[in-house]
Amino acid sequence: MPEVATILFTGGCKFPDGEEKLITFEVALSQLQQQMEQSFTQIARSTGQPSVIFFDRGILDNAAYLPKEGWEKVLAATNLTEKDVLRRYDSVLHLVTAADGAEKFYKWGNVKDDSGNDVYRKESPEMARELDQKILAVWSSHPRVGRIQNESSFSDKMQQAVACVSEQANRTLQFLSISKVFQANDASNNGTILSKTLRTCLKSIDQQKFSDETIDELLKYADVAGEEHIQYDNFIVQMAA
DSSP, X not given: OOOHHHHHHHTTOOOOSSHHHHHHHHHHHHHHHHHHHHHHHHHHHHTTSOOOOOOSSOGGGGGGGSOHHHHHHHHHHTTOOHHHHHHTOSOEEEEOOTTTTOGGGOOOEEEEOTTSOEEEXXXXXXXXXXXXXXXXXXXXXXXXXXXXXXXXXXXXXXXXXXXXHHHHHHHHHHHHHHHHHHHHTOTTSSSEEEHHHHHHHHHHHXXXXXXXXXXXXXXXXXXBOSTTEEEHHHHHHHHHO
């Protein structure tokens, strides 16, 4: 999915001056990003095929461009919490700016982007490095952040990114398999199973990996819906954290 800010700028929007105008801009950007993410996800799901969706930037990136109180206003206006935002993304790939380690390839001022469009990038290399660190910091609470550095060639950088995505895709497939086992044992078809049934399911998948001690630890954070019924979708989210 393309970067939402670029869509706005290409459509004629200007980066605003003044905090209140900036907050209005960031609220509109976040709302559009939510809708586009939902649309891309809905279309991918409709294919019935395993899909990997790449979002060029996530909603939490916007926090790096605002003071803390300004970002809190954006969250309130969009009915989100930072926890909600973090849960939207299975994994985060942070490609370090070219200004950090590959400065000769960093373009700023009036330049053309990778698609050949005329753009203005105001950040000097020093400013870009500072912003890069801010963006990495706002994602620090996400359990899976891959930082892809400029160690050699751009091709090597892309290979590192592909490796991170492949690892996450395999992880997701594993949890989908577990979810299917839980669904098959959901006698009431209401999204819950007994904790003892959940334990049996996990052991049937991998008895060595899911020892009683491991399952006991996972169950400490389970969403229990009365009489030891476990909401297994939430349980899988906890497993993936």
